Amino acid sequence: MPELTQSSQPTPLESRALGPLSGKARVPGDKSISHRALILGALSVGETTISGLLEGEDVLNTAKSMQALGARVERTGDFAWKVWGTGVGGFAQPKAALDFGNSGTGCRLVMGAVAGCPISAVFDGDASLRSRPMRRVLDPLALMGAKVTAGGEGGRLPLTLQGARDPVPITYRTPVASAQIKSAVLLAGLAAPGVTTVIEQEASRDHTELMLKHFGAEITCEPEGSHGRRIVLSGQPELHGARVVVPADPSSAAFPLVAALIVEGSEIVLSDVMTNPLRTGLFTTLREMGGSIEETDVRGDAGEPMAQLRVRASRLRGVEVPPERAPSMIDEYLVLAVAAAYAEGTTIMRGLQELRVKESDRLEATAAMLRVNGVKVEISGDDLIVEGRGHVPGGGLVATHMDHRIAMSALVMGLAADKPVKVDDTAFIATSFPDFIPMMRALGADLS
Ligand code: S3P
Numbered sequence: 001m002p003e004l005t006q007s008s009q010p011t012p013l014e015s016r017a018l019g020p021l022s023g024k025a026r027v028p029g030d031k032s033i034s035h036r037a038l039i040l041g042a043l044s045v046g047e048t049t050i051s052g053l054l055e056g057e058d059v060l061n062t063a064k065s066m067q068a069l070g071a072r073v074e075r076t077g078d079f080a081w082k083v084w085g086t087g088v089g090g091f092a093q094p095k096a097a098l099d100f101g102n103s104g105t106g107c108r109l110v111m112g113a114v115a116g117c118p119i120s121a122v123f124d125g126d127a128s129l130r131s132r133p134m135r136r137v138l139d140p141l142a143l144m145g146a147k148v149t150a151g152g153e154g155g156r157l158p159l160t161l162q163g164a165r166d167p168v169p170i171t172y173r174t175p176v177a178s179a180q181i182k183s184a185v186l187l188a189g190l191a192a193p194g195v196t197t198v199i200e201q202e203a204s205r206d207h208t209e210l211m212l213k214h215f216g217a218e219i220t221c222e223p224e225g226s227h228g229r230r231i232v233l234s235g236q237p238e239l240h241g242a243r244v245v246v247p248a249d250p251s252s253a254a255f256p257l258v259a260a261l262i263v264e265g266s267e268i269v270l271s272d273v274m275t276n277p278l279r280t281g282l283f284t285t286l287r288e289m290g291g292s293i294e295e296t297d298v299r300g301d302a303g304e305p306m307a308q309l310r311v312r313a314s315r316l317r318g319v320e321v322p323p324e325r326a327p328s329m330i331d332e333y334l335v336l337a338v339a340a341a342y343a344e345g346t347t348i349m350r351g352l353q354e355l356r357v358k359e360s361d362r363l364e365a366t367a368a369m370l371r372v373n374g375v376k377v378e379i380s381g382d383d384l385i386v387e388g389r390g391h392v393p394g395g396g397l398v399a400t401h402m403d404h405r406i407a408m409s410a411l412v413m414g415l416a417a418d419k420p421v422k423v424d425d426t427a428f429i430a431t432s433f434p435d436f437i438p439m440m441r442a443l444g445a446d447l448s
Helices: 031-042 057-068 104-115 135-143 179-189 207-214 250-262 281-288 323-329 333-342 353-357 362-371 404-414 427-431 436-442
Strands: 013-016 022-025 047-051 072-077 080-084 120-124 147-151 159-162 171-173 195-200 219-224 228-234 243-245 267-274 292-301 304-312 344-349 376-380 383-389 421-423
Touching: 013 404, 022 436, 031 047, 031 057, 031 072, 031 080, 031 104, 031 179, 031 207, 031 243, 057 072, 057 104, 057 427, 104 120, 104 135, 104 159, 104 179, 120 147, 135 147, 135 159, 135 179, 179 195, 179 207, 179 228, 207 219, 250 267, 250 281, 250 304, 250 333, 250 404, 250 436, 281 292, 281 323, 281 333, 333 344, 333 362, 333 383, 333 404, 353 362, 362 376, 362 383, 362 404, 404 421, 404 427
Parallel strands: 022 267, 047 243, 171 195
Antiparallel strands: 013 421, 047 080, 072 080, 120 159, 147 159, 195 228, 219 228, 267 304, 292 304, 344 383, 376 383
């Protein structure tokens, strides 16, 4: 397994306007699907083959935790991995703490998987993850019989989770639209006898449901209310190893995509980008703003659609983004705010309360990133309002707060700014997009 490169020294970087961006790129594999492929592989019987896995730090930490829980996990080539699982409910007691680094998804999904096994495991992470709320996952898992036996003060890591000997199936209404909460309950529900139901008021990304079906589980998803879903899982299936092809991550594609829209004269092609409608709110919004994003070569694998995106520099205009779109673009507001700063007119992004509990408080961090670069921005309740003036003065130093997406968004902003934009630390980019800097340089970006 590749070693993680945890540098203790911050690595600042500056981006500045150069010429247009051009060329073709494939951003790394989808982070959500990569975590799930490893976890479901580990809960299956037989061999799982994964191609296109994201080899970023977040996912590598999940791979290590699956190994610590008794699965065999091997890297067989570039982005190619194999997993031989323990079967549902078959995790072994880990000998050491499971360290999820920066990753909320890895940590919360594995909590769900552990909750259905009669073992206890210590969950830990970096300073960012230690500050994030875990009660949202621990509460439903407690209803299913799992217990926090040590730590967990204030619902925070580090903590010891004792899984249930006899997990109880539940019907759970998620209090916020969160695929992590939904997935944790479903993964625990795998080991419970009978039917586990999750009801969400707003549909969140459905990769767990699609992949569970692919691995042989009996699971149905029905619409619920105007934007929600009811997911019903039959417990104790025999999951069998499967082949997973990981498409390119739309949340990573968002960075070169917005860069190409804002840098005059640019035209780039991004291949194999996953276009699951529960992930593409950013593309919808950018098109409403006047962005030229063309989809070709539309295909699918295991229920996940993907396409090639051709993106051309465009004159953007401000729009209002409705709150019900938030779950389908929850990780993209930072880079949308950059596009909004380059647009003409005001962009209002509504209902962003969940941004406050991501790798950093992204609502405050986004506002600060824009403000320090001369953009007029306001937070009003849970809404973010950006005054687009068609150009960005730049010249600011952006604090990344251990957040990969702040670092990448700020670097994208600098590519068309009047003055260079500097970020204080690019180290966390490795959590989700290890080749971001060389890939952007290959497209013509000036990052140094
Ligand atoms: C993810 C769900 C989202 C998202 C995260 C990945 C997932 O979090 O922000 O980056 O893979 O399930 P929430 O479900 O908590 O909104």
